Amino acid sequence: MTTLHDEDPPLSEGQRLLTLWVDGALSPKERSAFDKAIAQDPALAAQAAQHREILDLSRSMQMMEPSDIEARRFWARFYNRSEWQLGWCLLLLGAATLLVFALWQLMVSDLHWIIKVGTLAVLLGSGILLWNSFRLKLRASRFDRYRGVLY
Amino acid sequence: MTAPAPGSREILQAAEEIRLVTGAKHGDHASFEALVDRYMGKAVTVAMGYLGDRDEAMDLAQEAFFRVFKTLDRFREGEPFAPWFYRILRNACLNHVEKHRKRKARSIHASGDGEEDRPLPSGSLTPEEHAEASEQQRAFWQAVEKLPQKHREILMLRHFQDLDYQAMADVLGIPIGTVMSRLFHARQKLRALMEDYMEGNS
Structure with missing residues (x-):
């Protein structure tokens, strides 16, 4: 399997100059010398033409500009994300606080045991579901290898 | 080795970009x-090179812009924005590819090569031009998807974003010599993969 780290063989001087020529990065003097080399070497000329052809073909491809609908959806979701993150944090924090308080109140109250058991089950079920959502978010964040990589 | 001198249009665009980045940062x-509008099409195209799927490319472009939005205060003013942005986009795409590699492999295996439904960029072409362009675009993206990832990304950065060698080296964290070597071999492979199509249309 090819990975990002499998390196290609190093370039010969001719290949290096060809790459620079295709990208228009040769100095006028180097370019003139390379043009002469192309004129004298049909194989080199064919290779240079093929590389140029690929560059031209790529640049003739249209950029994937989003449609109006996609752009509207993009911006709607974009600003929602910040609010969504803050909302989730506050919701989880508040829910956890209320859950603990409710459990405590349940234990010290004089309610019938059936109500206590039912309420306890509802509270524990809610707690498990909230914890599950939080753990999924935490896990997704922890395994984001590039989360801190900006430079 | 020299880089072509920027024209007055490029200088104006660079000045406008600095103004936008500074404004956004504040x-x-x-x-x-405006900065997002400027980079959106390019970002989706680059992400498409990594992911091969337009919807996923849109999502990852959004992810990259979101990270930019949240971390713009850490951007060093005076540095070019494009390499910084493409580094963030690349990281988001690589992360996504890694997470979904197994799922994607299963889905490609289950649905053949998965190319027929690939959506193409929209444009204002006649039906005939559109059919021809569609065929060309489909052939191109199919060939790109068969390239190793390192070759796909170098082509995206050079051919679509027009980054120079130094900027590509910065984005990818590799020496300029490796940039040139990857670029050369990427073009060779892409040309070989498109041989039939190009011979048929020449």
Whole structure:
């Protein structure tokens, strides 16, 4: 399997100059010398033409500009994300606080045991579901290898 | 080795970009939105090179812009924006590819090569031109998807974003010599993969 780290063989001087020529990065003097080399070497000329052809073909491809609908959806979701993150944090924090308080109140109250058991089950079920959502978010964040990589 | 001298249009665009980045960094949403508009098509195209799927490319472009939005205060003023942005986009794409590699492999295996439904960029072409362009685009993206990832990304950065060698080296964290070597071999492979199509249309 090819990975990002499998390196290609190093370039010969001719290949290096060809790459620079295709990208228009040769100095006028180097370019003139390379043009002469192309004129004298049909194989080199064919290779240079093929590389140029690929560059031209790529640049003739249209950029994937989003449609109006996609752009509207993009911006709607974009600003929602910040609010969504803050909302989730506050919701989880508040829910956890209320859950603990409710459990405590349940234990010290004089309610019938059936109500206590039912309420306890509802509270524990809610707690498990909230914890599950939080753990999924935490896990997704922890395994984001590039989360801190900006430079 | 020389880089072509920038024309007055490029200089104006660079000055405008600096203004937008500075504005966005200081909390001006209009500047940030203009910056996103400027880079959106390019970002989706680059992400498409990594992911091969337009919808996923849109999502990852959004992810990259979101990270930019949240971390713009850490951007060093005076540095070019494009390499910084493409580094963030690349990281988001690589992360996504890694997470979904197994799922994607299963889905490609289950549905053949998965190319027939690939959506193509929209444009204002006649039906005939559109059919021809569609065929060309489909052939191109099919060939790109068969390239190793390192070759796909170098082609995206050079051919679509027009980054120079130094900027590509910065984005990818590799020496300039490796940039040139990857670029050369990427073009060779892409040309070989498109041999039939190009011979048929020459």
